[in-house]
Amino acid sequence: MTAAGRRAVADQPTIVDLHLHSRFSDGDESPGDLARRCIAAGLRVAACTDHDTLDGVAEFAAVAEEGGVRAIPGCELTVTWRGHELHCLAYFVDPSQRALRARVDEVRRAEVAxxxxxxxxxxxxxxxxxxxxxxxxxxxxxxxxxxxxxxxxxxxxxxxxxxxxxxxxxxxxxxxxxxxRPGKPLHVPYPWRPALADVVGWVAGAGGVTVLAHPARAFAADELPVRFAELVELGVTGVEVWTTWHDPTEIDRLHRLCEKHQLVPTQGSDHHGVRLKPWAPEPGLVPVDAPDPLDIVARLEQARPTVAAGAR
Known part of the structure; x- marks a missing residue:
């Protein structure tokens, strides 16, 4: 099975899920319904990370926090790096920051076009x-x-x-x-996507941190150690480790690499709804649970940059 097709059945419940999607991108549920699922699942911390948009953050947060779930504002940005299309999770960003919203919207508009x-x-x-x-x-x-x-x-x-x-x-x-595919009748040249290094700067400018999502989908096992060292140089804060796109062997390898390079290992189900990802049917389910999920949140929050007043 290729890396792009790899996925693991999610059956381990957890209390922190930092990778969820609503109907504002490619999920099946409204942000409010997604938040209610998080409450029912017993989550303590969750993030609605729609692709290339922050539009669902406010609704998700309002419903989640009313039900006792801490909502981390974020999104999942499509980026390019080392010749790959990758996904970069942005956490703790200020959704009202105009510069960030304009850049995120530009990425989405390119995909729509x-x-x-x-x-x-x-x-x-x-x-x-x-x-x-x-x-x-x-x-x-x-x-x-x-x-x-x-x-x-x-x-x-x-x-x-x-x-x-x-x-x-x-x-x-x-x-x-x-x-x-390229050369086939329905191929259209792929849309513009920002460079990973640029996105790291955008997110930091909005008070947030960046995490590379499901890296084992994009890179071979023997390539990962080199890429992790480069991520540190770029200013990336963390790497998604406990996810439905990684099997237990990959999870262990990625966790070790994070510890070696002092990157925060993060956790998220990548739940899109029962119809779209039947192997991740509910929020808060992963193949293997992080040893201390709340420590992930604390470490991400501690890594946030100080944003100058008036940077809107």
């Missing part, structure tokens, strides 16, 4: 009756929904077309390989 171009090209090249207007009506014009939902929209519209008969909805690897 990419999907608009993809749908318009898909309809034009194949003759299948789809375009961005149809996708925007179904999923929202300023939201980047779950990738599989977009592809299922196309495949559903292509029902009866012999060219696409062999691609079942819900299973997209073959369709992407045959139609969407």
């Amino acid at each position: 990419w999907w608009r171009d993809w749908f318009d090209q898909a309809g034009r090249v194949t003759g299948v009756p789809v375009d961005w207007t149809l996708a925007a009506q179904k999923f929202g014009a300023d939201r980047v929904a779950y990738r599989g939902d977009y592809l299922d929209l196309f495949l559903g519209a292509a029902t009866g077309d012999a060219r696409f008969a062999g691609y079942p909805m819900g299973e997209h690897a073959s369709f992407i390989q045959d139609w969407c």
Whole structure:
């Protein structure tokens, strides 16, 4: 199994979950409903970390904290580093900081524009009756929904077309390989994404800290020690270790690397909802629990930079 396809069943309950998604990006639940799930799961600390948006933070926090769950403001930013698309979790940021919001919104707009171009090209090249207007009506014009939902929209519209008969909805690897990779008919050049080093600066300027999400998805095991040393040089605060994208062996290896390089090892289920990630059906479930989940939060908070007054 490739690193990108690796995932571990989440069955270990925990009290801290710093990686959750709502309908403001590619999750299935509203921020309020997500927060209620966190309360029901017995979480003590949680973070709604939608992709490339801070718009769900306030609703999530209001409901979570009313139910006794501490809400950490954050988001998950799409970045580039070492030729990879990576995801960078930002924690303890000030959601009202105008500079950060503008930059986060720019990343999301680039992704939305990419999907608009993809749908318009898909309809034009194949003759299948789809375009961005149809996708925007179904999923929202300023939201980047779950990738599989977009592809299922196309495949559903292509029902009866012999060219696409062999691609079942819900299973997209073959369709992407045959139609969407570079050189294929539906390939659209990937959107702009900021460099990891730039995002570290953005987040620090908003009083927050950065954590590299699920690194074993992107890097081979023998590459990780070198990358960890480079993360320290970039000013990254931590690395996600206890997550549904890592198996127990990877978790142990990453934890050891964090301790060696004095990076904060963090924890998050990457819950998107039961439909989208059935192997992570509830918030607060991971394959292996951190030894002291609350210590993660304390260490992240202690690493926050001092932001000058008026830096809005």
